[in-house]
Amino acid sequence: MEVKLCRITGFCSGVRAALELTDDMLKKHGPPVFILHDLVHNESVVNDLLMRGAKIVDEPEGLPPGATLIFSAHGVSEAVEARARALPLNIVDATCPLVRQVQKRGAALSEAGHAVLLFGKAGHREVEGILGRIPGEKHLLTNPEDARAFEPAPGRTYACISQTTMNSDVIAEMTAILRGKIPGLVESASVCHATLTRQNAVRELAAACDLVLVAGSAHSSNTLRLCEIVHNQGARAELVSGPEAVTPELLRGAKCVGVTSGASAPDTLVRGIYDAVQRIAESEKAF
Ligand code: SF4
Structure with missing residues (x-):
């Protein structure tokens, strides 16, 4: 054999940076350091952080005043960020810069007047964070079947973006399907x-x-x-x-x-x- x-x-660069930031916070402030949802999606990595004094929380509310709260590499929605920043917490943003780019691109396309089609997995933290940064009309398409079933409104303009970790072949297939039925589609979907x-x-x-x-x-x-x-x-x-x-x-x-x-x-x-x-x-x- x-x-x-x-x-x-x-590790990719985004995961490595989020872990280094968390390490720094543990050294600087000592445990506990709070993380909003799993910092990264790997049990052994998360268990190691828990052993070293990190605590995973689902909401920013209810933490001791002055506590350090870290946003995970997947990013958070604008509403969640606003809720956290309104509290007396030390907020540390470990959102991967490449996820941040997609969040900004989605917001900019929406502000430019396009309805945004996001390719991604329903319920994934990164997807929720991106959707929660798009102010106008948005639709989540999870697979080629969703793209085939999508019915564009006459006269509306559309732009597509994607979750950073999708299968690049699936993105190409979904973009091709939509291109066939949406004239002038702004094609901005790609993986990191x-x-x-x-x-x-x-x-x-x-x-x-x-x-x-x-x-x-x-x-x-x-x-x-x-x-x-x-x-x-x-x-x-x-x-x-x-x-x-x-x-x-x-x-x-x-x-x-x-x-x-x-x-x-x-x-x-x-x-x-x-x-x-x-x-x-x-x-x-x-x-
Ligand atoms: S966007 Fe890419 S580099 Fe950033 S955390 Fe996700 S997989 Fe890693």
């Missing part, structure tokens, strides 16, 4: 650079492997998109949360196993999974 490590793994390079690297890896292990969490959007891309390339994708999940049964039948990760999985986790696959590959050689 051959084992290949994806050429891009580990980190997502694009990672998705391209996974396409290459999946083309060379028959099984790809994707390190990450089931509630991480970018991680699930990587599984989807592996599957679309014709390989088997398995989402694994850690090295303990790597068993001979999981790898059975695979001639070439690839290892990759979502943008919120630490390098140590990826390395642990890679080493676990190597150990099984070597023990098979010994027989």
Whole structure:
């Protein structure tokens, strides 16, 4: 059995920056430091923060006066930000600058008079934050079926943007569908650079492997998109949360196993999974 490590793994710049900011706050103010929702979508990373004195909260209200409250890398809506800033809290904004760009683009397109079509996953924090920054008409389209079913109003102008971690192939498909029925559609939907390079690297890896292990969490959007891309390339994708999940049964039948990760999985986790696959590959050689 051959084992290949994806050429891009580990934290993206937005996740790394959010973690560094939280570390700084823990050092500067001491625990507890409060985080509005999970800082990033990875259980091992969040558990580590909890052990070091971070506390996850769902609302800005009810915290002790003067407490530090961190907005997660996914960003928050304008209304949530206003509620938090009206309280006697030390607000620290860890929104990824690339998410912030999409929020601003959505607001600017809306202010320019367009109805905004956001491609993204319903209920995802990033999506709620972007929608909550668009002042005018907006519609969430979650997949190509939604794009096909969408009926534009005659005479209305439309612009499309997307969640930063969507599957870039799906964005292209949805944009093409809408282009066919909305003359003059402003096409501004794209994934962030980190997502694009990672998705391209996974396409290459999946083309060379028959099984790809994707390190990450089931509630991480970018991680699930990587599984989807592996599957679309014709390989088997398995989402694994850690090295303990790597068993001979999981790898059975695979001639070439690839290892990759979502943008919120630490390098140590990826390395642990890679080493676990190597150990099984070597023990098979010994027989
Ligand atoms: S995936 Fe992209 S937008 Fe999201 S945190 Fe990472 S760099 Fe930022």
